[in-house]
Amino acid sequence: MAKGRTRADPARPLLALVGPTASGKTAASIPVASAIGSEIVGLDSTNVYRGIDVGTAKPSLEERASVPHHLLDLVEPGEPFSVARFQTLAGEAIADIRGRGREPLLVGGSGLYYRAVVDGLRFPGTAPRVRSDLEAESLALGPEGLHRRLTGLDPVAAARIQPANVRRTVRALEVVAATGRPFSSFAEAWNRYPTHAVIAAGIEVPRDVLLRQIEARAARIMPALMAETEMLLDRGHRRFIQSSQIIGYAEAVACIEGKVGLEEALQRTVKRTKALARRQMAWFRRDPRITWFEVGEEGAVAIVPELTGYFQDRLPVGMPERGLGATMMVEG
Numbered sequence: 001m002a003k004g005r006t007r008a009d010p011a012r013p014l015l016a017l018v019g020p021t022a023s024g025k026t027a028a029s030i031p032v033a034s035a036i037g038s039e040i041v042g043l044d045s046t047n048v049y050r051g052i053d054v055g056t057a058k059p060s061l062e063e064r065a066s067v068p069h070h071l072l073d074l075v076e077p078g079e080p081f082s083v084a085r086f087q088t089l090a091g092e093a094i095a096d097i098r099g100r101g102r103e104p105l106l107v108g109g110s111g112l113y114y115r116a117v118v119d120g121l122r123f124p125g126t127a128p129r130v131r132s133d134l135e136a137e138s139l140a141l142g143p144e145g146l147h148r149r150l151t152g153l154d155p156v157a158a159a160r161i162q163p164a165n166v167r168r169t170v171r172a173l174e175v176v177a178a179t180g181r182p183f184s185s186f187a188e189a190w191n192r193y194p195t196h197a198v199i200a201a202g203i204e205v206p207r208d209v210l211l212r213q214i215e216a217r218a219a220r221i222m223p224a225l226m227a228e229t230e231m232l233l234d235r236g237h238r239r240f241i242q243s244s245q246i247i248g249y250a251e252a253v254a255c256i257e258g259k260v261g262l263e264e265a266l267q268r269t270v271k272r273t274k275a276l277a278r279r280q281m282a283w284f285r286r287d288p289r290i291t292w293f294e295v296g297e298e299g300a301v302a303i304v305p306e307l308t309g310y311f312q313d314r315l316p317v318g319m320p321e322r323g324l325g326a327t328m329m330v331e332g
Helices: 026-036 063-068 083-099 112-119 128-153 155-160 166-179 207-234 237-243 249-256 264-285 300-316
Strands: 005-008 014-018 038-043 102-107 196-202 290-294 328-331
Touching: 014 038, 014 112, 014 128, 014 300, 026 038, 026 063, 026 102, 026 207, 038 083, 038 112, 083 102, 083 112, 102 249, 102 290, 112 264, 128 155, 128 166, 128 237, 155 166, 166 237, 196 300, 207 237, 207 249, 237 249, 249 264, 290 300
Parallel strands: 014 102, 014 196, 038 102, 196 290
Antiparallel strands: 005 328
8 A cells, every 4th residue: 555644453442641741641651551561652753853852851761671662763853754754653663562462552742643643644745855945944034934924825724833833834835835735735634533543541730730840840951951952063953953943952052152041041941841731732632532630740650550540441352463453554
């Protein structure tokens, strides 16, 4: 079959643990996966990049050693990478895990990547040269200028994309240039949520608690983030850092170059992280299949028994190894 979207075998629902940044998903996913015999498939659009670890809260080497993790450190910063490619790699990882008699547990905060794997959303191909030109233009025009261009070409997509989100704006413009179709026209299946596709648990944190956790984590990681950013600059990744919009790195560059002080860089990082958490919850709130678990200051790790029981109670007994449920179906 032609390469394209992936879809879970309808006879074999996928397991997923989702929620906003700083909710404790990673810490909880390790014991949950261990208890239910799973391997973790990351659902994060930033953890695919090697060397970009601190600001993305990538699972540590110690955490990865305790439970196998997949879809981390796939490409170098700046290497073209798309959600369609992620779909293909996720399908291969799921097939591999199930082929060894285990269950994948999808874990992450990217609503788009979650839907891509669970529901097989269709995505157009990529045009690396066009994307590279657009990324260069984003530095010259600024996020707002690039977003205004998208508004003229695809107002529906523009309304769904924050002007500051250069990465998504570039992607939408890339699709228009490469296909002649609006990016929004590929989203026809986004409002359909097949109940057979996934068994999903969501982590919900009271707003005031989540904001405090975001502030505390940003302050805690800032020294390491500055050091990692300096290494990335030394490796020649300035353009990627400036255009990718991965939170914290552009702020660290501004601080390193003396354009802002450390406290200002920290506050900008916190502000953007809070906005990200709001967008993540908006994505997941639209999915009626997710069962929500509220947590407090301790984060999701405090409800590991409840999460473990949730998945164990819903897994069909003796689910057969079949197709790509063991497979992922690939459609053009």
